Amino acid sequence: MLEIKDIDKIYSEGAGVKEISFSSEGGEILALIGPNGAGKSTLLNMISGVLCPDKGQILLHQRNVSDLETKKNIGYLPDQISVSPHIRMLDLLHLVSDYKYGGNYKDEIDKGILNYHLEKYCNEKFSKLSMGTKKKIGILIAFMGTPDLIILDEPTNGMDTHGILELKKNIIEAKEKGSIVVISSHILDFVNSIADRNLFLKDMRIENIAGKNEDLEEIYTRLYL
């Protein structure tokens, strides 16, 4: 269970997030929607334990997300993946498997490589890869071992249609296995087709919560335009 209790993270006047609270029991897909600078990435960074909130608590199964052990149960795709430019794709995936899961899920890696059509990039340096390919690798890392909490920051950025369809499949599979998936995206159609709850961020707070199949475009227009 994911619990976000009244968290604040303020960088400067109007930048950050304030009084954010929500929870999820599991087996749910949550979407964060808002324009650039609304605080989506800040919130996702805090849920993943990369950033600390100024106030409030974020708990996964009653434990703080910043605990090292809890982090092992979180899969996170940041907006920008920061790794050594020299590392080769397959080595990076094995590195994550070895460090995080004691060498498990290597068959899952092989399957993911085939599903996302990444075979030809296995021996390629990370810095030489395109933005979409980097995202696909980040997705494989985030979904590795199907952790209880999967956080995806703008997963569709730069991704081809094949990748988006495969991602959709992975998200639904993870939900069926009981994972909580938190996504931020600007593509309302993509979000609407998978998310159970849509959280709209405005003025640093959650302004509106929309359910499945609601007219997100109408809500977005009303809130931001």
Added chain:
Amino acid sequence: MTDTYMKLTPLLLSSILFVIVIFIVEPAYIIHINTVPFENKQLIYMLGSLIVLVAFTATMVNVLGETVKSEHQIKYWLVLSRQEFFIYIFLKKIYWYYLFLILMYIVSGDLCKNKFLLCILLTILYITLTYLIYTEKDAAIYRGSRRIQAKQKKRARHKDCRLFRNRPNIELIFLSWKYRYAYPGNLICKAGATGLGIFALRWKLSESTYFLIYFLMFLLFILVDDDYWKKEIANTPLLRSMGIALGKYFRTNLMSGICFYSALMSLLYGLASRSVSGGIVFLLLSMCFVCYWISAYLYIYLSKAGQIEPLKLLLFVVALILEFIPIINLGVGILFYRKARIIWRKASC
């Protein structure tokens, strides 16, 4: 004030280093060379100069390549000509010029009696060398690297080492060891030191001289490791976000560092001194130094000092001096590790 200080640091550091070199290192080097039983001293100076020149060229290919690539946008924004852009790159990496002068000044010994003329010759050599490297790297941006073009043809191969599939810790050590070879500076330095190490086996020197030679080569190895850490540190945000403890990351790098740096030099020293116990002592001592330097590199690059070149250089010099003082080096090593651990934890809340 801080800005002025930051700008003056490289100048101050270079001046101090230059004074140390002229009055202490170089005379000591010449005196030491004169005690070596070789008839042709000039040959040793020439050989030393050649080795330094090759190692330096390899490092510059890497350094200038990275700079030209990262700063290339400026050439367009400011509509700079090729020569103007070269001057910009040259000034940006000016401390490499000081380093080149200092190093060549030491190894060339009394090859050239007129030191003023030597400085001019070295300057011309440095400018020619860097200009040639710059031209090649600049042209590579337009045409695309030849190496990449060749690789594209065979990149479809899916390379996976089955040997380590069920041995995660060994795979991690192997990966860390493998990526140390990805940097030309490391590779050339290792090849050069190994070649010199094997060549030194033919000399009939005392055990302490052998120890000094191999240990200096081992230290040179570790100092060249900077290239590896500069890139490797980029992996740490991902590892921290996954909840990996610094201890595990440190242990992996320590093991790979021992395999890369200590193993070969200890073997060569054991062969040279014809003593198994001597080789083991060398191995243990070098392991302590690898441990010390990995802590130092981790601290320097995890802290903000890693992003400020003069400050980083200053910390390296301090670490280099302190590593030879017994007990103090142990304390400093532990201090570096503890500081790195605090930063590691703080960044992940």
